[in-house]
Structure formats: C-alpha cells, structure tokens
Amino acid sequence: MCLAIPLRLIDVEGEHGTVDAGGIRRRIVISLVPGAKPGDYAIVHAGFAISLMDEEQALLSIRTIHELLDKAGS
Amino acid sequence: MDRIDLSIGSGGKSMHEFIAGVVLRHLGNARLDGLGDAALLDLPRHAAFTTDSFVVKPLFFPGGDIGTLCVAGTVNDLVVSGARPLFLSLGLILEEGLPMADLERILASMRRTADAAGVTVVTGDTKVVRKGEADGIYVNTAGIGEAVGRPETPRPGDILIVTGSPGDHGVAIMVARREFEFEGDVRSDCAALTRLLPLWESGDVRWMRDITRGGLATVACEMASQAGCTAVLREADVPFSPPVRGVAEILGIEPLYLPSEGKALIVAPSASAGRVLEFLRTKAACPDAAAIGTVETRDREVDAILRTQSGGHRILEPLTGELLPRIC
C-alpha cells in the first residue's frame, strides 16, 4: 500500500518534476506538494510526490538513534 | 543492399558476397577467410567446450549490444570453467529486413570483444528467416578453450568474492526497454572476463561462475546446491552500484536477482582470499571486487542465507518467475 521512497528532486517544471536516485531519473507529478523545489527530497509513490521530507525532523530522528547507540555503548 | 533479404541465406552468389563483403570485413582472420566448411585446429590436450545462444531484446543497450554479449557470454563460460578461450564458432539467424547498418554495428562489437578477449571466430553459418520469424537477429556461439586451471568443489570455510557491482546489465536493459519510464546514465557491465585467468594459473581460486540470469542470489544458490554446502551472503558487503540501488529503491526490485554479463562469483580458500582480492583490484581492473560471504557446512535444505544490512537473517532462494516492480 505504501511503497514510496525519498528521492532527490533535481528539477521542477509546472506540475512535473524529475527525481534522481543514483543516476536513475524519473519524471513525476508534483502537484500534491506545492512549493517543491530542486534539492528537496520528495516521498514518491507511483509517480507522484506525496510529501516533502522534513529535513529537520529527519535529523531529529537520526539524533534519537545516536542517543540510543550511545546508551547501548555505555 | 541496406537491409538483409532472403537471398543472403540462400547459399548462392548473394550469400557469398555478403559473407565476403560484410562478415569477413569485420571478423576476418587467417582461419575464417578461407571459408571452409570446417576449421582445422590443433587443440590442446585438455580442452573446454561450451555453447550459448543469444536472444537479447533490445539488440542495442547502453554499454553493449548482442554482438558484445554473444562473444563475452561464451568467453566467460570458458574462463569461469578454468579455460583460456581460443576459438569461437558463430551461428547467425537474421530476420529479413534487419538493417545492414545494425548488423555491421553488431559485427564490429563482436570483433572488438573478441580481440579484447584474445579469441578468433574460426567458423560460422548464416541463415535468414522471413520477416517476423526472428527478433532482428538471434546468435549462437560455441567456444573452445585450453584448460589452465581445475575448478574444485567449494567447501566450508571458503570465501565468496564478487568481482564488482552485480546487476548493472539488468538495469541497462530496463532503461533500454523504456518499460518503466525512467532514464539513467547506466551502462551494462557486459564484458569478457579473460583478465581473471591468472587466478586459475596461480591456483588461488577454487571455483567461479559468471553472474547472469537470476543474479548473484541465483548463482550463489546454484553453487551451494551443487557443492552440498550453504552459502552465507552479507547484504551490507555487496558492492551494488548507485544506479542499481536506485532502481531497487524506485521499483522495489530485489537487486540480488538482477543479471550481470561481466561479473563473476569467485570461491577462494580463506588462505588465498586476500591475494585474490588484491589481484582483482590492482591487476584485473576490478576496483570494486569485494568479499561478500562464506561457504558453510550444509544446513538442511538451505542453499543460501542472507545476513541483512540490519543484522537479521533470511533464506535466499533462486529466482522464480519474473521480476515485476511493486505497485500499490
């Protein structure tokens, strides 16, 4: 139901954008994420961006993991 | 003529002109030029012999074409069996209407690949079928090589090594087929593996197989099944290239099943595994060669186990059915 991955937007043009993963590029619809710009990470599902990744929240999640790792280490 | 027509396969003047004018222009050599019914060869005492047929679609893809494949594929079967490739036969089945320019491109690729691998085409045959009865061109090649090493059965404790990023050919084909509507600067890894031959001569390897249909997982399972062992692969150590990872992400395809056409799975005793990796990386143009697992004692009916990136384990099976992308 949910297969979608964060992919980097490399360009946007009207209702469409291009995402890149390791050199593989695909054209997607970005109408569901107004304000999307190159450099954003879009969560892409079946050819449509459904969300833009919140980088601040991503860093927070990573920090949580690091804290757990430190706790495990000590 | 700018397209293949039926007269070329007829055995008459048209055919002769075609062979002499087109085929020999690309593939000609002392043995082939004579166009005898058979090539007369002095064969080595211990020889290896193999054959393969090629029906790839599309004929041309980034990084190669059916010409590259038909030489590399047979050459590689010899190499991984411990033999230095010497001679190839070439059987062409051409579809009426195939553009001559396409055929010449393919023949040129064959020549380039054969030269790089040090083999010559010494005998061949051409047939032409009516439009619609072949997909452009089908090719069969058979190859003879000289045994320079003796493969042995892998055994517990041996190390599994891959010569580079698996799956590149599969992604190149997907891009060329344009089925999935993505683009990419990705090239097939289609290539001859003759540069691995010194590994046989040094005695540092036990067993090899080239990674083709079914990908790395299938080859590992076949090895384990034939050897009566269990292969344990470490997902984190497999050196997938960024495009293969990208396609795996975007389409949800398991990259362990994507085919290559110029990568090998090598089994080496643990004592020489380090030397093998060193050789691959510095002398055999395999900078991404990596140790990716071990051969273990047979675990009941399990051919292969994958230790996942996250530390879990799951059983790895050979590819069954098609690879279709996941869609909600």
Next chain:
Amino acid sequence: MKDLEILRGEPAVRALVDEIGREAAGIGRPLQLMEVCGTHTMTVYRNGLGPVLRRLGVTMISGPGCPVCVTPDSTISAAASLVREHEGVILASFGDMLRVPTSEGILMKLVPAARSEIRIVYSAEETLRLARENPDRSVVFLAAGFETTIPSIAWVVRECVRRDVRNVFLLSAMKTVPAPLRAILSAGEVRLDGLIYPGHVSVIIGTHPYEFIPKEFGVPGAVAGFEPADFLLGVLAVLQQIRGRRPAVENAYPRAVRAEGNPEAVRLIAETLHPADAEWRGFGTIPQSGLLPPERFSALARFNPRTDAVWTHEGCRCGEVVRGLIAPEGCPLFARTCTPGRPLGPCMVSFEGACLIHAKYGKEVPGGQD
C-alpha cells in the same frame, strides 16, 4: 539522504531491539501487534525482524493493508467482463491486480474483445496518455489503492475535467484505512495490544483519523516509517504506551508525516471523489469505506459489466488473512498448493500480500541465528 543509512544498519537495529526487549520485559506478557500495511510486513520479513521480535514476546500480525488482497471478486469480475465483453476498451491497471488467480484465469491472460486490450501502468498519470493516444477507445482505469494512491487518482479525475477528456473511466477499488481497523477492533476476534499505522497513508491523512482507536478501544498505536529502525521506533513507541498505560496515536515517522497530513491531497480528494459503501474481501461491505468518482467517470454506470463472472479459489482463506484472523501459515493451502510460483489467492500474488511476503522471506533460518 546518506545520513538516513543509519536507519538501515545493524547497530541501530540492535540498540532498538534491546530497548524493545527491556520494555517487553517490563510489561511481562506476550504481546500481539498488528502492522496494517503490506509494506511494513515487507520491512519486517525482508530484514529478518519477525523472529527477532517474537523472541522478545512480540508477535506481529499482518493487517488489511494490501489493496489487491482486499479487492473483492465482484470488482475483478467487472474488470474481466469489461475486457472480454466490450469492444474498444483499454483496461489499465497496476500489475498485481492483473495476476490475481480466478476461475477464468488471470486478467492479464484473458482474451479481449475486438479492439480491446489490457495495459499495465505504473502511475495513474499514464491513464491520461493512453486516453490521448487512443481517442476512439475507452480507457478504463482499475483504480485500486488506499489513501497513499488515491490522491494521484483524484488528480487524474481533475485533469480529465480540466482538459475535457471524455474517454477515461474508473473502475473503483479505492478504499480507506481507518474503516477496516474499526471493523477489526469492533469484531474483537483478534486480540490486539497495539497497532503500527501505515507510514505513507498517514502522510496523506495525518494522525487524527486514527484517534478514535485509543479513545474508543483503548488500543495504543504509532505511525512508523519503512527502514528497519523506523519500524522498530514505532514498535518501541507502542510498547512504551502499553507500559505507561497511555494509549495514543504517536507519530514515529515525523520526517514524512505531519499530524494534519497533506492538506492539498486531502482537498483534492474531497473535491473530486465521494465516499461510498465498499465491498471488501474478508469483511463484506463496510459503510463509507470506499471512494467513487463522479458518475460520468464511472465504468460501472457506463458499461454495466457483470460482477459475478469470476471468483477465486474455493479453499482460499485470504479473507481471514487480511483480517488478521490467521497468519499465512495458518492457511492449509499455504506453501503446499498455494505458492509464489502457483498462487491460488491474491495474498500470494500481491507484493504487499502477507502470504507472498511470508513465502518469499519468512522461512526461518534453521538454528535460529541472530
């Protein structure tokens, strides 16, 4: 994003497993959690997490989050009828649906009527291209999916209205997630100590639609992402809620999910589609659990296809699997007569199907390595 690699790696998973172990020990009884979404089932089994969690006393049960698995025979019949009995129809569908085994074989292999055919699409958008390239034929899109996919289908409907496209129709198999969860909890047939909510459905609908679950049923839950560590963060959140006796809807996937969801997508859905009762495999009809396009796009209205033409295998128990009543291993056909190579039901066909996932990835490594 390279930094997110840490969510896949062993150290993070180990640390989370240890934390989960501590919480589970503190709770002191075996727990059953439902992961709603097929892609979460994939995360669990592809990464070998099932046995790991089970050893800690946490059993994961797969839920109804597989759109192909919950599509009833009547919808597949309608699709079969459209292709076989109507000329000039292009049936466009995501791939899995076309391989569901039925009494007449799979949709993909049906012999179409004159000028009719079946086309696999990977994005709803392709429907527009097919319509443009085939102005003299009708494109019927077998629109299947939950709220992750529904916005893209709504977008297509809007584009058809904007561009005055007259030859696109929808055969709707669109369904919404909260409804079957209410049905499962109300039925009380499965003991659920917690829920892992679908990550990308929640991107669209946010977390508010699940709030009735802790409120009315006292069941804790968390939205989780799809990397192994993401999933385990969700499990950990649920266990912490259980231990603290404070059921809630937590968001353990904040980099993608916002509490209010994706307002643009929600608005688009509301403007173009309307809720309706829907039939589910395994559940029967659940009120207001489906979405339909405007009448002019309805394939049912336009073509009146038969809805009793095909049916699935008699012994198939996919309906019980999607309700969490039995695990795939609990179906007598599983791995015996129903295998990935020879499937008998949709759960063994769909990549989100619990049975296929268990069959491909669920074989436990003998010796129980960790």
